[in-house]
Amino acid sequence: MIDAAVLDELKGIVGADGVLFRPEDMLVYECDGQTVFKHTPDAVVFPRSVEQVSKIVKLCAREKVPFVARGSGTGLSGGPVAARGGVTICLSRMNKIIDADVRNQVVVVEAGVINTWVTDAVSGEGYYFAPDPSSQPVSTIGGNIGHNSGGAHCLKYGVIANHVLGLEVVLPSGEIIQTGGEAQDLPGYDLTGLIVGSEGTLGIVTKAILRVIKRPQAAKTIMAIFESVADASNVVSEIIANGIIPGAVEFMDNLAIEAVESSVHAAGFPQDAPALLLIEPDGLSESLDPLADRIVKICRENRAREIRLAQSKQERLKWWNGRKQAFGAMGRLSPNYLVLDGTIPRSQLPRILALIGEIGRKYSIRIANVFHAGDGNLHPLVLYDARKPGETEKAMQAAMEVLRAVAEIGGTITGEHGVGLEKRDAMHYIFTPSDISVMKGLKATFDPDELCNPDKIFPSEKAAKQLSPMLAEA
Amino acid sequence: MERRPDAANDDESIRRRVCELVGEENVAPSSEVDAYTVDGKIPKVVAFPKNVDTVSSLLAFANKAGLSVIPRGSGTKMVVGGIPKRLDVLVSLVNLNRIVEYEPADLVVTAEAGLKLAELQKTVTKNKQRLPLDPPYADVATLGGVVCSNSSGPMRYRFGSCRDLLLGVRVALPSGAIMKSGGKVVKNVAGYDLKKLYIGSLGTLGVVTELTFRLYPLPESEKTFIASFGDMKSAADLAGRILGSDLLPYAIEALNPGAARVVADETSVQLGETSYVIVVGFGDVDQSVRKQLSTTGELAKTSGASDSIVLDGAHQEKVWNTIRNVARSMDTREPRLVACKVNVPISRGLEALDALERLAARRGYMCVASSHAGNGLVHFYLWAEPMTHAAGVDDLACVITEARDLTSQFDGTLIVERCPPQIKELVDVWGPTRTDFQLMRAIKSQFDPAGMLSPGRFVGGI
Secondary structure (H helix, E strand, C coil): CCCHHHHHHHHHHHCHHHEECCHHHHHHHCCCCCCCCCCCCCEEECCCCHHHHHHHHHHHHHHCCCEEEECCCCCCCCCCCCECECEEEEHHHCCCEEEEEHHHCEEEEECCCEHHHHHHHHHHHCEECCCECCCCCCCEHHHHHHCCCCECCHHHHCCHHHHEEEEEEECCCCCEEEEECCCCCCCCCCHHHHHCCCCCCCCEEEEEEEECEECCCEECCEEEEECCHHHHHHHHHHHHHCCCCCCEEEEEEHHHHHHHHCCCCCCCCCCCCCEEEEEECEECHHHHHHHHHHHHHHHHHCCEEEEEECCCHHHHHHHHHHHHCHHHHHHHCCCEEEECCCECCHHHHHHHHHHHHHHHHHCCCCEEEEEECCCCECCEEEEECCCCCCHHHHHHHHHHHHHHHHHHCCCECCCCCCCCCCCHHHHHHHCCHHHHHHHHHHHHHHCCCCCECCCCCCCCHHHHHHHHHHHHHC | CCCCHHHHCCHHHHHHHHHHHHCHHHECCHHHHHHHCECCECCCEEECCCCHHHHHHHHHHHHHHCCCEEEECCCCCCCCCCCCCCCCEEEECCCCCCEEEEEHHHCEEEEECCCEHHHHHHHHHCCCEECCCCCCCCCCCEHHHHHHCCCCCCCHHHHCCHHHHEEEEEEECCCCCEEEEECCCCCCCCCCCCHHHHCCCCCCCCEEEEEEEECEECCCEEEEEEEEECCHHHHHHHHHHHHCCCCCCCEEEEECHHHHHHHHHHCCCCCCCCCEEEEEEEEECHHHHHHHHHHHHHHHHHHCCCEEEEECHHHHHHHHHHHHCHHHHHHHHCCCCEEEEEECCHHHHHHHHHHHHHHHHHCCCEEEEEEECCCCEEEEEEECCCCCCCCCHHHHHHHHHHHHHHHHHCCCEEEEEECCHHHHCCCCCCCCCCCCHHHHHHHHHHHCCCCCECCCCCHHHC
């Protein structure tokens, strides 16, 4: 617990209206979108400037109080959970768009700016911010950067790291630094690239220079329905093998479709369909007819039951909304669910889907699949009922087994949700103890006192202990 | 066996020890080490390890013995960076040259660091794919060299640079440990993205031994549009119009008359004697490429182009190859060449090019300059016409400093990529450090506490 004097100092920095500390006020901040891991902070502060963030961090450093940055709390791995209590620094009041300059293709924002606002700032001139995680109407740029979130269009347009040119960061010492900048290839190590995706464990990002790009002139959205998951996943591989990189290729299995269709976001997906793809080539309008023809042909060759082309912008948006609301719609099928986030080499899609099916049967647990098929980023949804004793543990076990399978076929345990608290014990699936010790060394270089979002990413001591006998045997 | 510390570090015993580690046949004869000199520093021994384990044991040995190590690929970028403080062991990666894994369906390839980019392209082209990195010296440059010097070419406009294409690395650290970062998937946020640190790090944080890249399919059709202009302003106008349009070019390159002459000399393509030239590359399905060429033609007319042509096939390949290698043809012509890379915000690239060109003219230097016009990057090459100008080192250093001041007025930075070593003693090739420098130094100390790797070559003397 932080003491009253520290609380007073926090109030002195941000004003009394910028500090929450009553236990009942802390409940909102005890977890993020991943509700299994919970811990309340001792106080939540709402700074309005980088100087205030720096002062808060310096105070925490002096008092050895842990601190963690938080945006909108939409994370899915427990990243902003105050695992050791302390101060949660909520950046939601740092929400100014500082500069929108399409001539230089940049938008400069404070970290608390909502993802879609960036596009709103430049859409009048035909530009947009490409990274589009499903949470984009509510999630902040700071949170997106922390998790290197990408969304549905990463195969063609890359993840957020490809769209961040520079950062302003408050280091765990409280020092304010700038990394990168509007100009590309600045001399020195790419600290921007290092800090993106570091889940707020190396410092607090307060400002970002983002790259915006011209919106593609046109897009065609194709919905293809398949009688089997295998046919749908073959189509994904064949499209790419034919040299086509659509803006997005999204996959939903029957359980996911059922959830969406029984929710308010029903998009007209056929409820009995075993598998569905949303395929969206984009680019010059001249290129779309030939590309769509080729994609439709590939779908037919793989026994698509039905192929629909979005006939209007409204229809396209309705389909996308159905897809993007799929996680939330799971509430129609199950009181609780875990969202996983492994990424696999695309050619392994049929194999991993079969393995996930087996794991679901083994644990008698339902696992829905909805994912970014183009870039191999899976989002298996493990459905469970936390009210039933043992169900949460069973779901977590099944989830870890899915991650292990993903790792074994050459994938990674998280594509865009982060390791956070949830997956830290799965880090051993993909990294050797020596890899992890280099990362830990880096963490110590930035944050020697382990105050900046502690206990995230790295395997817990319990897991490390379990691993040592395994290594000794090997 | 016990060795006295002083005896252990004489040149002969270092050499003997390195021979034991990598095999005598993989160590250059003493008579040949001069060829591996870096800015006047001659290595004591040059080793050609054949696998990552040997690289690792070499590093561990050097670390223990207090020796400095500089890694090297084909050597095309050894001129980049500050003068090394020390050079004991030069580690050439050219014998690590295998493709480790290539899965066309995943558009991903993993290869060893010493493999030539051109060899990789040859392999993936068979599946109508490519790594869209088109740096200078692409025929000889190694993958490790390209990444560790963050080299790129005109195609970065569309496909980005190493930081956008590199998915994973394997690195031998000074301790001898072997580290992996990233993987073989496009989306990956597991652990810290350490691979980013290695891009452009010039061998100061470890020896990269293996790299994984994402590939792109070759387009159905590729064509190149070239327009000539009487002045820079009109050329910049076309570049601006293309950038603001719906067109999706691969590359937008601007050439000053000097660069245009290099291209004209080395290809059969005539671009106009004193012209500023815009070269635009397109690739897509055929219908789209045709449409884009006609739109660009109209834009060029509006901007006041005096002339324009469309190239395809071997012709366009030759032109792009020459553009990429303007620096190289300069290198061979002009031993006292100064090559600079200027980074400014996108819209200011051609203004900066214009200003730099004027500066060169005012100070009596010849100047060849080109720009990745959609990225705000300008490469410019300065040299003195020997007949008219003494080109003292002091004067060149002075011009570089002026050019750097000029660049900062455009909110950019200037890196000297090539110059005679005497100039490096007068001018910091990297320019001033920024607020993130202390952190860079701390990272360097973490990875290389003894400061044994490429000491002095990087930013701020790292």
